[in-house]
Amino acid sequence: MAVFKQKNEIVYFAVQNAKLRVGLLVVCLMVLLAIIGPMLTDRQPREFVAPGPLPPSSEYWFGTTSFGEDVYTQFVHGLRATFIVGLLGGGLGTLLGVLIGFTAGYRGGIVDEILNMFTNIVLVVPSLVVLIIVVAYLDVRGFLFESVFIGCFAWPWVARAVRAQTFSLRNRDFVDLARLSGMKPWRIIATEIAPNMLSYLLLASILQFGGAILTAAALDFIGLGPTNAVSLGLMMNHAVIYGALLLGMWWWFIPPGLAITTIVGALYVTNVGLDEAFNPKLREM
Amino acid sequence: MSPLPHYGRGDTSLDTPHGSTVKRYFGRKLLVYLATLFLAVSVDWLVPRFMPGNPIQILVARANLKAESAKMLYGHYMQAFGLDLPIWKQYLNFWNALFRGDLGISVWLFPRPVLQIIMDAVPFSLALMLPAILLSWLAGNWFGAFAARSRRLDNTLLPVSYVLTSTPYMWLGILMAWLFGIVLRIFPFSGAYDFGMMMHWSWAFAWSALQHWFLPFISLFLVMFGGWAIGMRNMIIYELESDYAHYLQAVGAPTSLIRRYAFRNAMLPQITGLALQLGVIVAGQLVTEIVFAYPGVGYLILQAIQNHDLFLLQGCFLFVIFGVLIANFVIDIAYVLVDPRTRTGMQGTG
Amino acid sequence: MSLEVRDLTVYYQTLRGDVRALENATFTIESGEIMGLAGESGCGKTTLGHSLIYLAPPMKHIGGRVTLNDVDLPIADIEAMNPHRFRDVSIIPQYAMNAMNPVRKIGRMTEELLRSKGVDYAQIRPELQRRLDLVRLRPDVMDLYPIELSGGMKQRMVMVLSTLLNPFLLIADEITSALDVASQKAVAQMLVEFREQDCCKSAMVITHDISILYQIADSIMIMYAGQIAEKAATDTIIHEPRHPYTKLLISTLPEIGAQYTRKRLQGIAGKPPLLLLPPAGCRFRERCPVADAKCVQTPPLLEVEAGHSVACWREVERRAQA
Numbered sequence: 001m002a003v004f005k006q007k008n009e010i011v012y013f014a015v016q017n018a019k020l021r022v023g024l025l026v027v028c029l030m031v032l033l034a035i036i037g038p039m040l041t042d043r044q045p046r047e048f049v050a051p052g053p054l055p056p057s058s059e060y061w062f063g064t065t066s067f068g069e070d071v072y073t074q075f076v077h078g079l080r081a082t083f084i085v086g087l088l089g090g091g092l093g094t095l096l097g098v099l100i101g102f103t104a105g106y107r108g109g110i111v112d113e114i115l116n117m118f119t120n121i122v123l124v125v126p127s128l129v130v131l132i133i134v135v136a137y138l139d140v141r142g143f144l145f146e147s148v149f150i151g152c153f154a155w156p157w158v159a160r161a162v163r164a165q166t167f168s169l170r171n172r173d174f175v176d177l178a179r180l181s182g183m184k185p186w187r188i189i190a191t192e193i194a195p196n197m198l199s200y201l202l203l204a205s206i207l208q209f210g211g212a213i214l215t216a217a218a219l220d221f222i223g224l225g226p227t228n229a230v231s232l233g234l235m236m237n238h239a240v241i242y243g244a245l246l247l248g249m250w251w252w253f254i255p256p257g258l259a260i261t262t263i264v265g266a267l268y269v270t271n272v273g274l275d276e277a278f279n280p281k282l283r284e285m
Numbered sequence: 286m287s288p289l290p291h292y293g294r295g296d297t298s299l300d301t302p303h304g305s306t307v308k309r310y311f312g313r314k315l316l317v318y319l320a321t322l323f324l325a326v327s328v329d330w331l332v333p334r335f336m337p338g339n340p341i342q343i344l345v346a347r348a349n350l351k352a353e354s355a356k357m358l359y360g361h362y363m364q365a366f367g368l369d370l371p372i373w374k375q376y377l378n379f380w381n382a383l384f385r386g387d388l389g390i391s392v393w394l395f396p397r398p399v400l401q402i403i404m405d406a407v408p409f410s411l412a413l414m415l416p417a418i419l420l421s422w423l424a425g426n427w428f429g430a431f432a433a434r435s436r437r438l439d440n441t442l443l444p445v446s447y448v449l450t451s452t453p454y455m456w457l458g459i460l461m462a463w464l465f466g467i468v469l470r471i472f473p474f475s476g477a478y479d480f481g482m483m484m485h486w487s488w489a490f491a492w493s494a495l496q497h498w499f500l501p502f503i504s505l506f507l508v509m510f511g512g513w514a515i516g517m518r519n520m521i522i523y524e525l526e527s528d529y530a531h532y533l534q535a536v537g538a539p540t541s542l543i544r545r546y547a548f549r550n551a552m553l554p555q556i557t558g559l560a561l562q563l564g565v566i567v568a569g570q571l572v573t574e575i576v577f578a579y580p581g582v583g584y585l586i587l588q589a590i591q592n593h594d595l596f597l598l599q600g601c602f603l604f605v606i607f608g609v610l611i612a613n614f615v616i617d618i619a620y621v622l623v624d625p626r627t628r629t630g631m632q633g634t635g
Numbered sequence: 636m637s638l639e640v641r642d643l644t645v646y647y648q649t650l651r652g653d654v655r656a657l658e659n660a661t662f663t664i665e666s667g668e669i670m671g672l673a674g675e676s677g678c679g680k681t682t683l684g685h686s687l688i689y690l691a692p693p694m695k696h697i698g699g700r701v702t703l704n705d706v707d708l709p710i711a712d713i714e715a716m717n718p719h720r721f722r723d724v725s726i727i728p729q730y731a732m733n734a735m736n737p738v739r740k741i742g743r744m745t746e747e748l749l750r751s752k753g754v755d756y757a758q759i760r761p762e763l764q765r766r767l768d769l770v771r772l773r774p775d776v777m778d779l780y781p782i783e784l785s786g787g788m789k790q791r792m793v794m795v796l797s798t799l800l801n802p803f804l805l806i807a808d809e810i811t812s813a814l815d816v817a818s819q820k821a822v823a824q825m826l827v828e829f830r831e832q833d834c835c836k837s838a839m840v841i842t843h844d845i846s847i848l849y850q851i852a853d854s855i856m857i858m859y860a861g862q863i864a865e866k867a868a869t870d871t872i873i874h875e876p877r878h879p880y881t882k883l884l885i886s887t888l889p890e891i892g893a894q895y896t897r898k899r900l901q902g903i904a905g906k907p908p909l910l911l912l913p914p915a916g917c918r919f920r921e922r923c924p925v926a927d928a929k930c931v932q933t934p935p936l937l938e939v940e941a942g943h944s945v946a947c948w949r950e951v952e953r954r955a956q957a
Contacts, residue, residue: 120317121324124613126564128571129586129605130328136590136598137332210451217453218568222575222587236455240576245463245474253463257456265451532734533748535689536797537720542751546736553738625738626782 010199013277020273026266030259034083037076045074045230053244056251063251066242071235075255078232082213082260085147085231089212092151094205097158104159105166112163119156127153128218135224142226146219150212158204165197199278203271210267217260232256307627314617318610325606329599330379354395361390388603393594402597403582403604409477410581412498414570417505418559424506425513426555430548432514433521442514449511454569458504458576465500472500475578501577505569509562516558520551553624560616563609636666636704636836638804643699645686653695654910656682658861660699661936662944664804664837669830671848671869672841674858675907680841681729683858684806686710687839688724703803721752725802725835729809731793735781742777745796752800759799766795769832770825787818794825798834805835811847819844823851845888849873854942857881860907860918863936867943877945879923917946925949 014020043049050068054060062071104115131149134140178191219225220233227234239245239253346355370378382388388399429446432439466474478484479493524530524547533543574583582601589598621627641661647654657679664670672680682694687710690696696711703723709715728734736744745763746756764774770791781789790810798805807826811819829835840852848855849869856866857880865878876882883903905922908914916933920926929948936946937954 117317117320121321123561123564124317124321124610125325126567126605126609128564128568129602130325132586132590133329133332133598133602136595138335214451214453215568218455218572221453221455221572223590233453233455236459240459245459245467248463248467250463253456253459257453257459260456261448261452265447268447268451528728528730528733529736531730532728532793534691535685535720535726535728536748537717537752538748539717539751542747546739550736550738625740626780 010277017273017277019269020277023266023270023273027263027270030263031083034076034079037079041073043070043073045069045077053247053249062255065252071252074230074235077230078235078256079259081143081229081231082216085143085216086209086213088147089150089154089216090205090208092148093154093208093212094158096151096155098162098201100155101159101162102166105163106170119159122153123156131219131224146216146225150215154208154211161200165200169196203274206267206271210264213260213264232260307621318614322610326383326603329602330376358392358395388600389596391594391597393592393597399597399600403600406580406582406585409579410570410583413501413505413579413581417502417509418566421506421509422513422559425510426517429514429517430521432518434544446511446514449507450515452508454508455572455576457508458501458573461500461504462576473497474500477580501573501579505573508569517551517555520554521547524550556616556620556623560613563612567605567609638664639702641700643701644697645682646695646697648693648695652911655913656861656910660863662856662863662866664839666836668853669838669840669851671852671855672839673843673845673848673855676843677907678858679861680858681808684808684839684841688720688726688806722800723802724804725797726806726808727794727797727810731790731810732786734793735789737781740778740780741792763799770795798829801834803836805838807838808841811842811844819847823847827851860913861910862918863946865945871943877939877950878947879925880919
């Protein structure tokens with residue numbers, strides 16, 4: 001009974017929270033743009049549609065690149081790619097983090113020690129540098145690889161927090177009660193422990209999503225992301241290499257970075273709003 | 286990598302030595318660092334061996350050298366990698382060379398040794414990175430603390446900080462370069478010093494270097510600043526909700542005392558946060574150097590990639606990893622010095 | 636010398652409205668008196684205790700005055716109340732074990748706190764030492780960090796700290812709740828000792844454990860759902876209570892040595908009302924065995940005999956008949 005009321009309370013506060021509303025709205029708008037945007041044009045990202053660089057006009061909404069490619073087309077396709085990598089990479093990171101953190105927290109003992117060591121190692125290593133080595137030698141590209149790679153380095157944050165929560169929840173009275181009354185371990189996990197972590201997991205996955213987008217942008221910018229497809233980071237890469245700065249082609253390099261800033265910022269704000277909805281102490285009067 | 290420093294206040298028990306002695310704390314940390322170093326070097330040694338065919342031949346061929354130099358390089362690397370030796374001996378030789386400081390010879394800038402090339406780039410990277418980290422950390426913490434107590438400042442600082450911390454490093458760099466370098470022409474936006482100059486000690490050189498330094502510095506500074514400000518503001522609010530703050534309020538201590546305690550206590554997680562952000566900071570430094578063609582280790586990495594100089598790339602990789610581990614260690618020491626509880630080394634007794 | 640509280644009314648502001656946590660509290664604490672404040676969870680005793688020393692949002696002062704020796708205490712004004720805190724009114728909080736800054740040596744924190752209150756630390760040092768001896772804390776505790784002390788030691792330290800300037804009223808908020816029985820006894824006795832030694836003139840001991848009050852309190856005030864039910868000398872409350880709630884409360888206390896194999900432990904049927912929209916009049920009437928239609932009006936707090944006040948219409952009627 002109490003849990004039911006609590007859920008309603010959270011929904012009530014969530015709906016009220018301005019940050020949550022605005023943040024979510026912005027993210028949804030960008031997702032909409034990513035889905036519908038490419039349908040509004042029949043050009044291809046790498047198609048040469050103009051003789052050279054052109055400023056924005058009614059013909060070319062975001063202008064064209066040095067080679068005469070339509071920036072708007074590149075932008076919306078890149079937006080799609082960004083969201084996909086963010087989802088995959090962030091999702092994988094959250095999943096791995098939950099699995100590892102939970103196992104460490106629930107089992108304790110030597111399993112915990114080993115996983116902790118592992119977590120700390122992955123935390124310490126600057127992932128970008130590792131990726132550079134791997135890609136430079138093995139020449140592996142592609143969205144899937146990029147997402148998996150991002151996920152493989154993003155999980156420690158989630159793992160540590162999940163581990164801490166699992167530790168504290170594992171020893172709580174209601175869990176002890178469940179254990180004493182003979183509940184099977186997986187049932188204890190599903191019914192007693194998991195619901196208490198759901199709110200955290202939601203917050204964490206939002207942050208992971210944002211983090212993955214930023215990481216992917218950096219990778220693409222260096223040129224280590226997929227090179228045959230378009231991404232926002234790659235757009236900025238090209239813009240810099242092909243002199244957009246010097247030629248003042250602001251329409252080429254401003255939209256990609258602005259899009260990323262907007263999405264990630266909106267995600268963070270949503271996160272804060274959600275946190276306030278979940279945590280009564282944070283709610284403003 | 287998580288851009289937000291205050292992500293998940295969860296489990297810091299492995300970051301801080303509470304409830305265990307300083308020795309155990311450092312022992313555990315050192316173990317992690319050594320394991321990391323070991324793994325990194327092993328990965329570095331292992332990955333080239335997954336290349337199809339004879340890696341050295343491919344690498345040397347890509348370098349496009351004259352026949353004699355190519356032959357010499359090939360011979361050098363055959364010996365260095367010792368591909369004719371048994372695997373375990375190759376591995377040991379690799380470690381051996383490492384200890385001697387021999388990171389190989391660059392293919393791109395043949396015949397300069399890799400270590401020397403890297404050491405030339407390091408001062409530039411440090412000159413950019415250290416002030417940016419330090420100043421953004423200090424300024425971010427200070428502003429964040431202020432925002433926690435002034436509603437007005439909070440309402441302006443917080444949105445700005447969120448925008449800054451969401452901004453990709455390279456984009457801010459691009460914006461800065463374009464706005465201040467090209468449109469307004471206040472600062473130069475490429476290289477570390479004027480094109481015609483050579484490195485030497487003089488006021489003219491120093492001034493030129495400073496001008497070239499400013500834009501990349503400010504771009505790094507701003508993004509990091511946002512993260513610290515948000516983190517500190519939240520930590521201060523958290524501290525002000527603690528029991529000791531409530532007690533001081535109840536007995537009528539002045540707000541200045543309470544704020545002072547809250548600030549001091551909030552600094553501690555900010556220090557551990559610094560260690561956790563190092564990966565992100567390295568990535569940010571790298572892309573910023575690329576945008577500004579600033580000749581640090583980051584730009585060197587890009588050039589190594591573009592010129593297929595994989596030995597230089599490997600050297601940079603090991604160097605960066607090593608640097609990050611040392612930085613972590615320094616921060617660990619700093620934390621122990623700053624948190625007085627670490628020196629008691631006792632569990633609560635009585 | 637006394638602390639007089641008249642019609643003190645304090646509500647909690649929440650998003651759903653005002654919670655009427657304390658309604659028209661009226662009582663007096665004389666110098667030398669240890670008054671126990673007892674009642675169920677949520678009866679308003681903590682609200683009362685806190686409003687006397689730190690009335691801050693979400694608490695809202697609705698009405699009533701507090702006077703200390705005929706001088707008004709500006710409890711509603713956080714700033715103006717500051718000089719009175721620690722000197723006239725002090726508190727040992729419920730969270731006393733966490734009340735000290737974990738990152739500061741105890742001695743340093745004490746010094747900084749005292750200095751910030753304008754106290755000459757050097758001058759008060761010897762007295763501080765004496766008090767530490769009184770509570771049986773080693774003198775070198777000042778060089779330790781809070782993490783190095785046990786829970787009980789930390790609480791004793793806070794007790795010393797809070798009473799250092801000999802306040803008139805010491806509010807002790809659930810100071811025995813987290814302790815085992817032996818420690819409870821020690822702490823309770825320490826409180827009495829403080830009064831003997833003039834470390835505080837009087838005390839308000841907030842607790843839900845009436846047995847402790849029986850040991851150390853001179854008088855007990857029983858609260859229910861934000862209203863004062865009864866205040867009287869300890870013996871009177873325990874042996875001759877008049878308010879129906881007090882009677883039921885006392886009767887539900889298990890006796891040592893009694894066996895309940897045949898008879899189950901009795902409780903009081905029902906639950907306390909939610910204070911967001913409390914019932915009009917006496918808030919106990921829905922569970923009261925002797926309530927009637929008149930109880931929809933709030934009964935006055937009647938002094939039925941010297942030092943014994945009861946808020947019940949049945950007492951008013953009894954007085955009228957006498």
